[in-house]
Each structure stands twice: as structure tokens, then as C-alpha cells.
Amino acid sequence: MPHSRMRFVAGRILRNEGHGDIFYRLEASVPEPVEFEPGQFAMVSGWPGSDPLLPRPLAIFRAGSGQKGKGTVEFVYKVVGRGTALLSGMHPGEPLSLTMPLGRGFDLGGDGRLYWLVGGGVGFSTVFPAAAALGRRRAEHEMFLGSRTREQLPPKEWTPGGDAKGRVHLCTEDGTAGYFGRVTDFVRERMTALADADASRLTILACGPREMLKDIALAAFARGAEMQAALENHMACGFGVCWGCVVALREGEKTGYRRVCREGPVFDAREVVW
């Protein structure tokens, strides 16, 4: 039986390969299959020694069944610092520690809604599983992926899966693939052109740089659309005890600090203090 409750498990690397300019795709074998909500994440470590000390939060890209009742889990990550650099140097067969699944994922509940999935940079690794889930449900969806340049888009052979594939729009800031410009601008243009009836049933699911999320959220609110934003932050524990990863959220008239790892990482964009 796959588990959907958080566990701390020992895994083993099956694959850990670089793609394009900046991405690594990591697949690990874990003791049992994991069932996750799109948008949930894992805390991952395995490099020797205590520097860096803390595991790294990585969005769960895919999970499946392995041999002999075991499970597999996949991540896509970008090397941004010492932890991910050390992770990228690890080889198949080496051990990993994983705590997962963590946090609150996307709410894909609405029938008859139109979904736009927006991934900025490595943010696509968070929205792909949502696209797969929507595809399986044959829900109406399109995906918008943005990066600085062609080599920083997910490789063509990486698809979310699912039966009904939504249209995929690529955007590059240097014009080397798809729309010439930021994904934010493309989404805003599309939103302006949207009929009122469609805008009111639009839900945007987005992950990427904070500026991107903010600009798209403001455009979405102007059209009466909903948006769920997957936020990132530095984390020590990933499961709600260190209180290090908080963001300011609106709560009625006041604001309060809520944990990205526990109350998030997916938040209703209207509640976020941008």
C-alpha cells in the first residue's frame, strides 16, 4: 500500500543525471511506494558530513512502484548552492535520507474549471505533477513554461504524463524558443484576451520566482481568476517544527506568519502578502 502520510525513510539513488544547462533529475528507490499531492515536497539529504547540515526541500516530480513492493520517487532540481552541488555529485547506489510527503499541495478539486499551470525556471518540476493529475482527470488545462534561455527549459522528452495532454506554451527571455519574453508577460497577454466567462472559471497554479508569482497574481485578481501559488523558502526541518520558513499571510484585517512547509507550500494567492 502506498503511504501518503509523512515518513522518514532511507532511499538509494537509481539515477542522478544532468540535463540541459542546469537541471538534474534524481530518481531514488524507497522502501514503500509514496502517494503524493501535486505540489508536495520531500526533504532530501545524503551527502557525507555535516556541511551543509540541513536537508534540501525538493518538489516531488513523480512517484511510482519499484521492484519487490518498493517505491520510487523522482525529483528535478537546479544546482543553486553547496547542498544541491553536493547532491548533483552523488552516484547511483549511494544512500539518501528522505522525509516525505510534506506540506499541502495544489487543490485540484473544482469541476468545470479551466486550469493554467505556470512554471518559471525549475518551478516546472512543481507544476508537472499537477498537469499529470489534471490530464488523468481530463480536466481542461494549459501549461506555460518560462526560462531565461532554451537550454533552461525542461527537455522535450520530459512530459507530465496523463491522458488528456494540455497545450504547452514555451517562453524564453532571449527568444531562443517559443514566445520571446517573460512567461509573466505571455500569461498576462493571454489573460487580457480571455473572455469574461473563461476568466471567471480560470484557476492558475504557479511555481517560480516570487516576482513572477506576484505579477501573475495581480493580473489574475484583476480578471476575477483564482490562483494557487507554490512558494519556496529556506527550511531547516520541512515538517513544521523549526518555524524558520514562514511567510506573511493575510488573515482578515491582520497578517500572520505561516509556515511554507506546513500550511503551504501551496497558498491561495489572495492570502499572500506580496
Place this chain on the structure above:
Amino acid sequence: MVKTDLSVSLGTLRLKNPVMSASGTFGYGLEFAPFYDISRLGAIVVKGLSLAPTPGNPPGRIVETASGMLNAIGLQNIGVERFMADVAPRLTDAGATFAANIYGRTTDEYSAVASRLSELPSLSAIEVNASCPNVKEGGMAFGATAEGVARLTGAVRKSTTKPLWVKLSPNVADIGSVAAAAEDSGADAVSLINTIVGMAVDHRTRRPRLSNVTGGLSGPAIKPVALRMVWEACKRVKIPVIGIGGIQTAADALEFILVGASAVQVGTANFRNPRACVEIIEGMEVFMREERLPGIDSFRGKLLL
């Protein structure tokens, strides 16, 4: 196989083993129930409680550093009333031994929290946070000097009959005299060290990495400092000393006991490995069996000098 006895006494309080979770790294304890049976711990020390809920510091609360981390959480907590109503009964149901870390802006606030918590029959001890480096009032305002610690300990002592532990700051010139001040003012134990004040800046943005500018350093990076201070405190006071600071493994925990600590608290290691505390307990059992030690007391303070 003979069951290894890891039990220890902290004054009148008997713990099944010397491994506790450190306040601020273990939430309110229940968060760890998915990982193991939390009643296995010597004690859970819950996140610092204040009279009213506290919002904590703005984001930019943690930074990773070499073999450690800085935090400036600012004591965000649910407040003593919600803890008593919602959390304490569940800890009791889980069979957990638990102590409450407390914090106030004034001695009166500390006393009020201690007094209210003392109404909980299942609460094993009160740990006074005389050392948080990340709030302007309270905490370090008392913890920086022996006089401050004496005043705070004396005030809280009057408001509770529970075992009273005072958590000391390493940011002092002479830890021995601060520990002695706590002892003389009625503390049943001292716990040390809290985090060491540190700072991280970004040379490109030219800004501090923490919203609070400075924060508390924890993790294996601080273990040698902690070990030295625990050793000094143990030489100075007769009350039990609870060793804290960078403990990641059973060997680390045993080192603190070797220099004289009666028990230990495990903090930052819980972030890295949610099972750290039970792995340390299991590792200590193995060591005791290997060394054929009848109990912790036969090892405690047995440093060969």
C-alpha cells in the same frame, strides 16, 4: 538479553533515559509522533511558551552556516492557554514525559506563565529561558549576567513547586558564576547552552541575511564550546546539569555525560534527522552494553584528566 537501564535522576525527577528534545526544535512534541513513539524520550521540552501568543520575527529567520545554522525565530508560539487546552492533554495521552520552556518580557510575566503551567499535573518540569538572543526584552536581558539570572530564577521559584530548570546563555564571560547564581536562587537544574549569538551577511546585496540582523548559532559547529561550558558548570554547581549544544549522535551525548552532565537535550539534529533522539537512545544502549556499564551514573563525570 538484559535490558539496559539508561534511567537518570534530575533531583526528584526520574527520567527513563537522559535524552530530551531541546526547546524550539521539537515543536510541541506531537509533530514527531509520525516518526516514532514520543513516550520513548527521557522528556520532551516544548517550544518556548509565553503568556499570550507571539507572532515572532519577520521572514528571513534562518541561515545555514558551516556545520550549523543561525536562527532568529523570535519565539513564535501559541501561548500558554492554548498549550494547556489543546496540546498538553494529547502529550499526556501519548504517554510522553514533558517539560515546558517558558519566556516572558518581565519577571512577572515569567512567573505568571510558570504559575499557570503548574496547574498541569502531568507537567514534569519548567525550563526558564534566560537566554533567547532573538528578542529585545526578556531572555538575554536576564541571562547576560549572574545578577539577572538570580533575579529571574528567584521570581519564578516563588510561583511554582515543579522542578525548575534554568536554560543558560553561552554569551557570558563566566558560565560557572551564572550557573551558581541559578543554583543559589532555587533552580533544580541548569540546562546549557542556548545558541551562540552570530551573524550572516550577503556581500552582494550588502544586507544581513536575517531580518533580526543577528541570530543564534546551533548545530555541530557549537559542540566544542558547549562541551567546555557544560564541563565548567558541572565543576561549579551541585545541581544536575543538562548538556545541550550540537549533539547529533550517541557519542556526542556520551561526551556531555562524561564531562558531568546528568542528561542531554538534542536540538538542531531533529531538523536533519527526525529520528535523531531515538537513534541516540539506541546508540547509548549499545554503548552501555559494550562497556558493561550498570547505569549512566557509573559513566557520568568520569573524565580522565
